Amino acid sequence: MLSDFPDHFPPRPNRVHEVCGPNAFGFAFALAGHLRGSVLWVREAWQADQINPAGFSPYVDPHSLLIAKGNDQTEVLASAEEALRSGAVALTVIELTKPIGLTAGRRLQLAAEAGQSMGLCIVPEGTGSNAVETRWHCTSVFDPTDSTLQRWELIKNKSGTLTAWDVRWNAEARRIIVVSEARERPVP
């Protein structure tokens, strides 16, 4: 019963997707590593927490990642739209701090289609735009034998069903591996 994961991950190309949850950053890096291209990470300049290149280098080569820092959400969205429309980067990660409306979401979607590149919005939990293709909820899961176990839930899908997987990151192969649910389950 693992065969449906490759249908959903990586999510549909040329679209904008959303991710939320405590481990949304992990999902973003895993997706960036999966796409194997350059990444533009757009965020607001005031945010105090940093992404740490020493930490994400097992996922993505830090040299292929650029950060753009906008002063407010408008600048962030404008920069993201430019990046998606140009198609110069394989993935544009957009950190959103406030929910965006349908217009903004739809503009991002059109830009991604025009530039043939993928966008990923990291949104606060409980928010999200209706224009996105899929929305994922990612959490880390404690497991006595594994320290990279995560649970990825598909909580919105425009073209398919909602599912959830337990996955872990294989650093040697640089890919996501789905953990068989029948054999290994997180300790309740």
Place this chain on the structure above:
Amino acid sequence: MPKRVVSLWFPRLASDRFLRARPIDAPFALTQRQSNTQRLYCLNLLATQQGLQRGMGHSDARAFCPDLQSHPADLVGDQRFLHVLARWAKRYCPWVGFEGVDGLVLDITGAAHLFGGEATLLHDIHQRLARAGLLVKSGVADTRGAAWAFAHYGTGEAIQAQPLDAIGRLPVAALRLEEKVCVGLQRLGVRFVCDLSALPRATVTRRFGSEVLLRLDQALGTQAESISPLPNPSRYRVRLSLPDPIGLEADVMAGTARLLDQLCGKLKGREMGARVLLLTLRRVDKANQQIELRLACAMRDPLRILPLFERGVGQIDAGFGIDQLHLAATLVEPLPVQQMSHAHGRVDGRLDDLITRIGNRIGLENVQRFLPADSHIPERSYIIAPAAYSDPAGPWVNLRERPIQLFPPEPIMGAGPSPPAFLRWRRMTFRVERATGPERIAPEWWLSDENWRSGVRDYWKVETKQGRRLWLFYTPQNPGWFVQGQFA
């Protein structure tokens, strides 16, 4: 109008330049390494008075003069300084060239009267250079050779007379001859220029080659000698004036395209690339509208640059119309032609264009990249540099697992050197199931960092039952627990 040439000689250019920046009231010499020996290259007056000379060994010089101070010579810096002097000398006449490595030659034909005559002009030059702390000797004559002779061997005064009368009493070395030839002439008893000119020409040529007579003729003016002036610095600006004002965006873009073609042709000819472009649109009412385009890399491809102007042109208020376009590359960088090779792969400029586009919206320095840094301190293990002004370089070394997110340290409750069993962080409660550590990181004492005042840190990776994997640290010297990061 007879030609008039001023020759300036700076006998102590290198040491004067050094002493201008750092005055030393003692014997001083610049040294240069020549065939495995340090030799004196340029001396100041005090050192010359002590009997030291140019070309003598540095150790000998120190034996003669124990309080000699010295410094290695910087020949490139001296050349640059001579360029500066040449630019300065353009205040007297537009035709300024170099004379060897320590002299200038000025063609002041028709320019001397602007300064009140040659004597006043020379006085002015001497006064200004003396104020700048430079020793200068000058000569003025009808030819370049004669001016050189006066500057190096004459009294330094402006002498107007028949050429041969003027330089006749100077030694033959004043003719810019090689050392060997001068010695040969002196052995024959030919000590002065007038002696040389009295000799039959054929015998001189047979004995010493044509060089000697060429120099003599150049000094006397029978053989022409040119002065090649410095080229003017290139200016990268083009202009388009329109008979009728325009206002449509497409028209302005078409005009810009024409200007860009011209400008990029200019840049290409000199192997330069533009870094900052300034498009000025002059309106009919003489109000200027400016669009500044800062590029992420040096570029000279009009097809790539033109679309980057679209956003700026769209925001322009054309008013009653625009009747002049003015495009200037305000910052240029060398952009040599590069060999295409398979090693680089196909470099497409789309990413650079994207950086330019975003940079013109949010500021070019706000598009950044990570560069590795050599430090164990987590927040200093990388540098954030503007992407437009840096290249990805350096390996990323990961000795231990590091969190993907770093926060400024957030204090939590906890006591003792081992991690607490329960912790509250950001209003959430976690039960610690597994803790890995400690990893001790000591502050870098050679850098003062406010955050590391609390001393060494013991880092723990803590896995909670709720799922989150956090990076905590304990400061044993100032007991306290903090959260600094989160793992995937």
